[in-house]
Amino acid sequence: MKGILEGSHAAAEAAKLCRPDVVSAYPITPQTHIVERLAEMVADGELDSEYICVESEFSALSACLGASAAGSRVYSATSSQGLLLMTEVCFNVAGMRQPIVMSIANRAVGAPLSIWNDQQDSIALRDCGWIQIYAEDAQEIHDFHYIAYKVAEDHDVLLPVFICFDGFILSHTYEPVDMPTQAEVDAFLPPYKPYNMLDAKNPISMGMYATPEYYMEFRYEIDQAMVRSLDVIRRVGKEFGQKFGRDYSNLVEAYKLEDAEVAIVALGSVSGTIKDAIDEMRADGKKVGLLRLIVFRPFPAEDVKKALSGIKKVGVFEKNLSIGARMKGAVGYEVKDAVNDSSVSVLSYVAGLGGRDITIADIKKMVGEIEAGRGDCFLGLREELI
Amino acid sequence: MADKTCELVDCGHRACGGCGPAFAARLILKGSGPESIVCASTGCMEVFSTPYPQTAWKVPWIHSLFENAAAVASGIESALKKQGRKENVLCICGDGATFDIGIQCISGAFERGHNITYICYDNEAYMNTGIQRSGATPYDASTTTSPAGKRSTGNNRPKKDLPQILAAHGSPYVATCSIAYPNDVIKKVDRAVQTEGPCYIQIHTPCCTGWGFDGAKTVELAKMAIECGLWVNYEMVNGKVEKVKKIKRKPVDEYLKSQKRFAHLFKPQRNDVEIAKIQAIADVNAEKYGIDL
Numbered sequence: 001m002k003g004i005l006e007g008s009h010a011a012a013e014a015a016k017l018c019r020p021d022v023v024s025a026y027p028i029t030p031q032t033h034i035v036e037r038l039a040e041m042v043a044d045g046e047l048d049s050e051y052i053c054v055e056s057e058f059s060a061l062s063a064c065l066g067a068s069a070a071g072s073r074v075y076s077a078t079s080s081q082g083l084l085l086m087t088e089v090c091f092n093v094a095g096m097r098q099p100i101v102m103s104i105a106n107r108a109v110g111a112p113l114s115i116w117n118d119q120q121d122s123i124a125l126r127d128c129g130w131i132q133i134y135a136e137d138a139q140e141i142h143d144f145h146y147i148a149y150k151v152a153e154d155h156d157v158l159l160p161v162f163i164c165f166d167g168f169i170l171s172h173t174y175e176p177v178d179m180p181t182q183a184e185v186d187a188f189l190p191p192y193k194p195y196n197m198l199d200a201k202n203p204i205s206m207g208m209y210a211t212p213e214y215y216m217e218f219r220y221e222i223d224q225a226m227v228r229s230l231d232v233i234r235r236v237g238k239e240f241g242q243k244f245g246r247d248y249s250n251l252v253e254a255y256k257l258e259d260a261e262v263a264i265v266a267l268g269s270v271s272g273t274i275k276d277a278i279d280e281m282r283a284d285g286k287k288v289g290l291l292r293l294i295v296f297r298p299f300p301a302e303d304v305k306k307a308l309s310g311i312k313k314v315g316v317f318e319k320n321l322s323i324g325a326r327m328k329g330a331v332g333y334e335v336k337d338a339v340n341d342s343s344v345s346v347l348s349y350v351a352g353l354g355g356r357d358i359t360i361a362d363i364k365k366m367v368g369e370i371e372a373g374r375g376d377c378f379l380g381l382r383e384e385l386i
Numbered sequence: 387m388a389d390k391t392c393e394l395v396d397c398g399h400r401a402c403g404g405c406g407p408a409f410a411a412r413l414i415l416k417g418s419g420p421e422s423i424v425c426a427s428t429g430c431m432e433v434f435s436t437p438y439p440q441t442a443w444k445v446p447w448i449h450s451l452f453e454n455a456a457a458v459a460s461g462i463e464s465a466l467k468k469q470g471r472k473e474n475v476l477c478i479c480g481d482g483a484t485f486d487i488g489i490q491c492i493s494g495a496f497e498r499g500h501n502i503t504y505i506c507y508d509n510e511a512y513m514n515t516g517i518q519r520s521g522a523t524p525y526d527a528s529t530t531t532s533p534a535g536k537r538s539t540g541n542n543r544p545k546k547d548l549p550q551i552l553a554a555h556g557s558p559y560v561a562t563c564s565i566a567y568p569n570d571v572i573k574k575v576d577r578a579v580q581t582e583g584p585c586y587i588q589i590h591t592p593c594c595t596g597w598g599f600d601g602a603k604t605v606e607l608a609k610m611a612i613e614c615g616l617w618v619n620y621e622m623v624n625g626k627v628e629k630v631k632k633i634k635r636k637p638v639d640e641y642l643k644s645q646k647r648f649a650h651l652f653k654p655q656r657n658d659v660e661i662a663k664i665q666a667i668a669d670v671n672a673e674k675y676g677i678d679l
Binding site for chain 1: 432495
C-alpha cells in the first residue's frame, strides 16, 4: 500500500508493523514525531504494546534493555543529546547482546545548541557495538526497520541496530512510501525468539562482571558478531528484495562510478543532492561518481574497495567532525583504510554541520578541491565569523 | 511467596566474612521466593556474587549499570505484563546506587507506578570502591572522601531521608528494616512483593570492612543502631507511618565507640560537642517516629 508519509511516520509505521512488545522513548527534536505517532497508535489500540513514558533517554534505553532481557521485542528512537545521554547504556546493550532496534533522527550535538542536522551523534557512537544503517529517503527509513530487526535477532549476530536518517531533512519531509501489510511483515519477520532470557523457571545471571581472564574474549566475540553481520545484512536485504521488490543486498550504493575519475563518498540524505550535482557535472563532461555508504558499522571495507577500484581521487563528505584528527571527519579514515592504496588520494571534507545547507554549487566546489588535491578541511566556512 | 527455609543465594560467593549485605540478600529472597527476578546495580553485591563464570543467584538476575536498575526493572515489568507473566520484579541495590547516582531512574519508575519492589541495602557508603561517602553516610562518619582530620569531624551532612522521598512519590508501601531482625525483613519483603505498585524497602546492613568492626559482630552492630535510635524500623502505608519498632533507648555512645568510622570522636579525647549532635539526631528520630517505650 502506498501512502504519502513524513519520514518520522515512515519509521513509526514500520516500527508498529514489527510488533514491538515494549516501546520506550523520550521526546527530543527532531525525533519527536516518531514517539508521538507511536503513542497515538497505542492510545487508539492500533498497536498492542507496553508504551513506557520514561523520564529521560537514559531510562528509555535502560527500560528497553530490561524488556529485551525479559524476552520481548523492543523499540526506541532518539537524536543528538538524547543519544549521548544513552551512551553508557548503548555500550551495555551491545555488550549484553540485546537485539534492540532504535531509530536515530540525526542531529548536531552541543555546544553550541543546535537542533538541526548533521551526523555527529551516531558517528560519535561508532565504537559502541551497534550496527549503523543510514537511509537516504523515507522508503529506506521504512524498509530498514524490518531488515534491522531480522538482522539484530539473528543468532549469528545478536547485536542492536541504529537506523539513522537526517533530522528534519528526512524526518520532517513527506514522500511516497510503499508499506507492506501486517501479514507480509509477519511472514518476513517471525515472532521474537530470544537466545536467552530472564525467566524464573530457568534462572540465569546476565551482566555479570568479568576479570582480566575473561573480559577480552567477550569483546572479541562482539567484534566477530559485528563482522558476521555483514553477510547477514546482505542475506536479509536480498530476502527483503525478493519479498517486497526493493533489494538491499548491497551495503553500499554506487552512482555513476564505473568510469568515474573523481568519487565522492557520503552517507544519508545528502546523497540525493550529490547525485543531482553529478548529473549536472556529467553533462559538462566531468567524470564524477558517488559511493553512498548504507552501512557504516560494520564497515563494508571490501565493498568500498571494490566500488572505488581504479579511481585515483576520492573525497569523503563528512557530516561529522573528529576534533583533533588530521583528516577532519571520522568516515574518511575508514575509506582510506579500505582503499589501502598510496597512489589514491582520499581527502575528507566537513560540511553541513548544524544544519548548514548543502547546495549543488557546494558539491561542485568540493569536486574542484578533490581534483586539486586540497582537502581535510571544512567546506563553506564563513570566514568573516572566524 | 515467603518461604523461610528456601536458600536462593548460594554459598561460596566472595563476600567478606560477616558481610551485612550478603545476609540481607538471603533474607530478601526468602521473602520474595523463587518466582523472582532480581535487578542489581554495580556495587559490592554484584561483584561478590557474580564473578563470571560463576553466580550465587538461584533466581534470574541481571546487572546492567550502576545507576539504572530501576529503569531496567521498569522494562522487565512491562515485558512481563505484555507476556502475561507474574514473577516478582525486585531491585537490590546499594545506597550509592540508590541515594545518589540512581535516584532519577528510581523517581521515574515510582512516578510511573511500575509494580516493582526496590530494595536498598544500606551500608552507608560506597564500600565497593573503598569506603567513600554517599548520601546515606551518617553525620560525622569518617570515610575516604569525608575523612576526619584537623579541620574535619568527618561527613558533615546528615543522612538523606530516602524513604520519605519515595513515599512522597505515592508509593503504597515503604519500609525500613535491619538484618538484626531477620523475620521482620522476610515479612516486609513478602508484603512489598504482594503490594501492587512500586514499593521501597531500605535494609540496614552494617559493613565490617567499611565501618571498622569485627565481622563476627555484624548483627550486634545492626541491633545497636536500632537500640540507640540512629536507625528506625517502620512501615509506611500510603505515606502514613505505621508499625514502628519501639525500644528502650540507649545513648548513642556505645554504638559509635564500637566502630572505627567514629573513632575520631573519642580519640585523643572525647568530642562532646559532636557526640551531642549525633545524640540529637537520634532524639529527633525518637520524637518523629515515637520509638521510645
